Amino acid sequence: MSTQTTPTAPSTPSAPSTPPTGDGLRHPWLLVARREVATKLADRTFLIGTLLTLAMILGFVIVQAVLSERTQTYELVATASAAPMADAVAQQAPTLDDDLVVNVVPAADDAAAEAALLDDEADAWLTTRDGSWVLIARDEVPSDLEAVTSTVVRDTVLAENATAAGTSVVDLTTGTTLESDVLVGNADQRAFAQGMAFALAFLFYLASIVFGTTLANSVVEEKQSRIVEIIATKIPVRQLLAGKVAGNTAIAVVQMALYAAIGLVGLRFTEYSSFLPSIGGALGWFLVFFLVGFLLIACLWAVAGALASRTEDVQSTATPVTMLLLAIFFGSMFLDGTAQTVLSYVPPASAVLMPQRILDGTALWWEPVVALAILVVAAGAVVLVAERLYRRSLLQTQGRLSMRQAWSAPE
Amino acid sequence: MAQIETRGLTRTFGEVRAVDGVDLVVRPGGLTGFVGGNGAGKTTTMRMVMGVLRPDAGEVLWGDRPMTAADRQKFGYMPEERGLYPKQKVADQLTYLGQLSGMSASAARVAVAEHLELFTLGDRAGERVEALSLGNQQRVQIIAALMHGPTALILDEPFSGLDPSAVDSMADVLRERAASGVPVLFSSHQLDLVERLCDSLIVLARGQVVAQGTVEALRAGGPTRFRLVTEGDVGWVRDVRGIHVHDVDGGTALLELVDTGAEQAVLRSAVERGPVHEFAPVVPPLSEIYREVTA
Numbered sequence: 139m140s141t142q143t144t145p146t147a148p149s150t151p152s153a154p155s156t157p158p159t160g161d162g163l164r165h166p167w168l169l170v171a172r173r174e175v176a177t178k179l180a181d182r183t184f185l186i187g188t189l190l191t192l193a194m195i196l197g198f199v200i201v202q203a204v205l206s207e208r209t210q211t212y213e214l215v216a217t218a219s220a221a222p223m224a225d226a227v228a229q230q231a232p233t234l235d236d237d238l239v240v241n242v243v244p245a246a247d248d249a250a251a252e253a254a255l256l257d258d259e260a261d262a263w264l265t266t267r268d269g270s271w272v273l274i275a276r277d278e279v280p281s282d283l284e285a286v287t288s289t290v291v292r293d294t295v296l297a298e299n300a301t302a303a304g305t306s307v308v309d310l311t312t313g314t315t316l317e318s319d320v321l322v323g324n325a326d327q328r329a330f331a332q333g334m335a336f337a338l339a340f341l342f343y344l345a346s347i348v349f350g351t352t353l354a355n356s357v358v359e360e361k362q363s364r365i366v367e368i369i370a371t372k373i374p375v376r377q378l379l380a381g382k383v384a385g386n387t388a389i390a391v392v393q394m395a396l397y398a399a400i401g402l403v404g405l406r407f408t409e410y411s412s413f414l415p416s417i418g419g420a421l422g423w424f425l426v427f428f429l430v431g432f433l434l435i436a437c438l439w440a441v442a443g444a445l446a447s448r449t450e451d452v453q454s455t456a457t458p459v460t461m462l463l464l465a466i467f468f469g470s471m472f473l474d475g476t477a478q479t480v481l482s483y484v485p486p487a488s489a490v491l492m493p494q495r496i497l498d499g500t501a502l503w504w505e506p507v508v509a510l511a512i513l514v515v516a517a518g519a520v521v522l523v524a525e526r527l528y529r530r531s532l533l534q535t536q537g538r539l540s541m542r543q544a545w546s547a548p549e
Numbered sequence: 550m551a552q553i554e555t556r557g558l559t560r561t562f563g564e565v566r567a568v569d570g571v572d573l574v575v576r577p578g579g580l581t582g583f584v585g586g587n588g589a590g591k592t593t594t595m596r597m598v599m600g601v602l603r604p605d606a607g608e609v610l611w612g613d614r615p616m617t618a619a620d621r622q623k624f625g626y627m628p629e630e631r632g633l634y635p636k637q638k639v640a641d642q643l644t645y646l647g648q649l650s651g652m653s654a655s656a657a658r659v660a661v662a663e664h665l666e667l668f669t670l671g672d673r674a675g676e677r678v679e680a681l682s683l684g685n686q687q688r689v690q691i692i693a694a695l696m697h698g699p700t701a702l703i704l705d706e707p708f709s710g711l712d713p714s715a716v717d718s719m720a721d722v723l724r725e726r727a728a729s730g731v732p733v734l735f736s737s738h739q740l741d742l743v744e745r746l747c748d749s750l751i752v753l754a755r756g757q758v759v760a761q762g763t764v765e766a767l768r769a770g771g772p773t774r775f776r777l778v779t780e781g782d783v784g785w786v787r788d789v790r791g792i793h794v795h796d797v798d799g800g801t802a803l804l805e806l807v808d809t810g811a812e813q814a815v816l817r818s819a820v821e822r823g824p825v826h827e828f829a830p831v832v833p834p835l836s837e838i839y840r841e842v843t844a
Contacts, residue, residue, distance in 0.1 A: 169648050177637065364632030368693065371599045371626050372649040374618065533601060 166373035170381020171388065174356070178389050188393060192400055199404025209236075212283045215243040215251045215260035223271070224264050227290045234286045262287075271295075328498075330413045331420075335494040337401075338424050339470040341394055342490050346432065346463050349390040350439035353382060354452050357443025357528075366532055375529045383436045383521075390436075391429055417497060423506055424493040427513065431489025434517040435459065437524035444531040445539045455538060466490055483509050485516035551612030552576050553598065553701060553732050558607035560593055567593040569756035570607065575701075575732040579748030580723055583736040584839060590756040591736045592629045595705050598734075599626050611701075622651055625699030627707055631690050633678045639689055640665065640674035643696060650697035657696070664692040667722075683710060691719065695726070702726060704735040708742060720746050744835035752842050760842040767838050773806040778827035779819050789815050803831065 216224035231240040245251035254260040263274040360366040442456035482491035492509040495501040531544035553575040560568045568590040596602040609616045647657030668688045752760040783802040791811025795803040
């Protein structure tokens with residue numbers, strides 16, 4: 139051990155008779171919350187993880203945008219006999235598929251056309267074989283080119299056959315098409331909303347698990363290192379709990395908002411941009427419900443941490459919370475009808491299910507208000523119960539506690 | 550400064566009564582040693598004084614009124630099992646604890662810098678606590694208890710884990726704090742250290758206070774003993790009235806006084822019988838007092 143070399147009695151720092159009073163006295167929970175946030179922000183793993191996730195979201199959006207913007211150009215080779223059909227394909231391609239451009243490459247004969255394919259000078263060769271049209275490629279026929287070409291060929295040949303039979307395509311096909319429509323909204327938009335609902339439910343699940351685990355671990359860290367015994371003599375344990383929950387909730391919500399913002403900004407550059415205004419309100423509800431729901435769940439995580447004595451115990455003391463979160467996540471994916479409606483009022487499932495119903499457009503205006511009120515009341519009740527469990531188990535350092543033990547433990 | 554007092558403090562864990570009606574007083578301006586064997590109830594008592602544990606019965610007073618959480622916030626406390634955030638930097642952590650004690654951020658930072666210098670840890674401010682040696686972690690813990698200018702100090706085994714020179718400087722710091730009028734209660738197993746440092750003493754055994762007071766008073770309460778060394782055999786002392794012969798070995802005898810003044814008769818007889826090499830009162834070491842009161 140190193141040696142202490144100042145045997146002289148200290149003079150300056152000793153006992154100022156009245157220590158200066160800071161804001162720590164009035165709002166100790168703020169101090170705790172600030173430490174939680176500062177610790178998190180100084181954690182390199184957390185920062186790198188956040189940046190990577192942002193980069194992934196951004197990358198995904200960029201790829202989507204590029205894919206939707208990019209036009210594919212194909213060189214279609216054809217001999218003189220097939221040239222009119224090839225020209226028709228080239229002419230109609232942009233109207234049939236936004237992203238498709240077809241250029242016709244003339245070839246003197248079949249051998250030249252085949253050579254063009256093999257030399258990669260053309261992507262496909264349009265020709266006839268035994269009276270049928272054939273699209274030939276070197277190793278793989280591009281599916282979008284095949285789709286456009288088959289449409290053009292069918293329409294053209296149909297028109298020729300109709301003329302030969304003394305009628306017209308229009309007469310032939312009158313009344314043969316089936317159109318589909320939906321009464322409410324727009325089918326594409328609906329699919330988009332469902333995708334969005336899934337993404338947000340997943341985000342909630344992920345954030346709850348990631349930040350919940352962090353919170354539980356930081357609670358047990360204080361317990362394991364016994365620093366909680368010092369803190370408990372400085373501030374009420376309730377303030378410690380409040381500060382930890384507030385700090386972690388703040389980080390979680392800011393991080394989720396950041397992800398969502400980047401995602402939404404990115405979406406503006408994709409084909410889904412027109413759907414955005416319609417879900418703006420629902421997103422706002424999501425944020426409010428998440429905030430309250432996360433608060434409730436954070437308290438459960440804090441209790442899970444307090445019930446453990448060592449970091450290794452957290453996994454088992456947190457099992458009920460993890461199961462609950464999984465149930466909510468799967469519930470949000472697979473439930474519909476009455477079950478969905480009922481659970482959209484039951485906390486903490488309502489934190490995800492009600493905003494999803496708003497997104498679906500199946501919730502009346504007052505429904506989220508009622509569900510939110512129930513959620514807030516439930517969160518308040520959980521805070522009170524959690525505080526008692528937390529306070530009573532925090533200074534019990536002998537192994538794992540059950541909820542029942544913690545509830546009835548003496549202080 | 551006020552004094553710390555407990556009245557009838559009692560705490561039971563399951564079937565075990567760890568602390569049983571403890572009445573103690575920690576006066577300001579001096580060091581009070583808290584001694585007792587393992588499981589005597591020292592830590593439990595200190596935790597109840599600090600409000601970490603709730604007593605089953607009894608109360609803790611600060612001066613003449615019940616101690617409040619606000620009082621305790623200003624105290625310096627060092628729990629038995631040491632702990633700090635292992636991954637947080639030394640200075641940041643101490644600043645945080647200072648703020649929790651009610652200091653402003655800037656005052657806390659100044660106090661941290663001063664105390665780190667004082668404990669020769671000035672160059673370790675930016676290191677994580679887990680990177681320090683155990684002895685240095687102990688010093689950080691001590692700083693956490695001292696930096697906010699505490700109005701009282703409750704220290705559970707503050708000297709354990711310190712090397713002799715660190716013990717000396719720690720003792721200086723505690724004496725200096727006590728001299729400034731702060732009540733200081735510390736527990737220790739090292740009786741010689743307690744004897745050297747303490748103005749008064751509280752001895753706990755099986756959850757009860759078995760002795761309490763200044764070291765002199767405790768000694769005065771015990772039997773007065775004299776040691777007699779003569780040239781010849783001292784077997785004759787057995788016949789002297791008013792004393793109890795504790796031990797005789799050749800020319801040396803250890804006598805316990807029963808009647809005041811009887812020692813003068815012994816001395817006279819001894820001088821009459823031959824040369825006397827030594828005749829002096831025996832000051833019992835603290836360990837002996839401790840053994841007697843806890844027996």
